[in-house]
Structure formats: C-alpha cells, structure tokens
Amino acid sequence: NAGVTQTPKFQVLKTGQSMTLQCAQDMNHEYMSWYRQDPGMGLRLIHYSVGAGITDQGEVPNGYNVSRSTTEDFPLRLLSAAPSQTSVYFCASSYGGGKDEQFFGPGTRLTVL
C-alpha cells in the first residue's frame, strides 16, 4: 500500500498560471479532501468528496476546482494562481461508514510569485 500520494512535492508558479495538484490513494477510501496550511495556522478545508462523482465546497474554495471521476484520484486545480494561494496543500482520505481515521498525504508546497 502506497497510502495517500501527492505530486508534485514542490511547485513555483507565476501569477495567472494554472496547474493541477495530484492526489491518489490505493486504500479504496470513499472520502477524500483537500486542505491548505498557512504559517501559524491549522489546516483549512478547500473541497471534499464523499465518493466518485460527488464533490462539495469546504471553508476556502474560491480559486480552486476539483473533480472525482474515480475512487482513487482527487485532483485539485488552480485556475489562475494568485500569491494568496502560496501555501502547503495536503490531501486526505478515509473510509466511509463507521471507520474514522483520516490519512494525510505528504503535502505539496506551492509558491506563487
């Protein structure tokens, strides 16, 4: 089991560029989510998915899109990068039903110039 994987590990963008952060899990988890972490703060939820084909917004969704075409993958798209999106991005996944532990990926450190 690779667990939750994220690519790339690091990325530098210019303002206005677009890109996709990749997240994949091989544990057949129903629930996947994206968080961002800014210095001195806890993680904040961007978008989440409760299963393939179903996504919803979290606390800070503006400027980001997601889709969930398969159970395994949950990519996060930055449509037009802004300096305010400089952050560390974490993907997480968990089982549905009564199992509660959430597993986090290694993170993607994004800098927008």
Next chain:
Amino acid sequence: ELKVEQNPLFLSMQEGKNYTIYCNYSTTSDRLYWYRQDPGKSLESLFVLLSNGAVKQEGRLMASLDTKARLSTLHITAAVHDLSATYFCAVVVSGSARQLTFGSGTQLTVLP
C-alpha cells in the same frame, strides 16, 4: 460556524515534566482527532475520540474528551525531546461528511 481553539499556542517544557494542551470547540461534535506534525512533514494521526468520556493513551501521551464541556485535553507525561512537534486537534461537526475543522496548533518544544 464551528470554532476550534487550542491553548497554549506555544509551549516550552523541561524534559521529565508534565503538561496539558487544551482544545475547546464551539458546537456539537461526534468525533475529535489529535494529530502530530513535525517540521516540513505531514500530519500523523495520534488519537480518534468518539464518545463522551473517551480516554486513549499511547506512550507518554493521553487524550480525553468531554463532549458536554466541548473540551478535549492532550496530557504529556514525563516529556522527552522526541515529543517536540506541533500538535493539532481537529473536530468533525455532528452530521457532517467528515469535514475536519482544525485548531491553530500547539508548538511544543521539550528542552533538555
């Protein structure tokens, strides 16, 4: 809107001492998580607390949950340097689809 507050935000303690980190939350929750994060790393799950009065222990760390007071504590016993990290609590709102709301974290430094 769910608010999660941790205190203290920064904690320096001597090896061998005991201390407690507090996590207060503002609305009904049916589960609470504690995570550890080392600098530049991802989050490591420590505890999942599911019910009022739940207590879990792993090594020198013990977590408890009081849902009536909307309070969780993470108690550190006889701290060692390896426990230096940032600790986060995170709460799931009752009835939600597992969205986590995080506290700001407690940065713990254990001094020799």
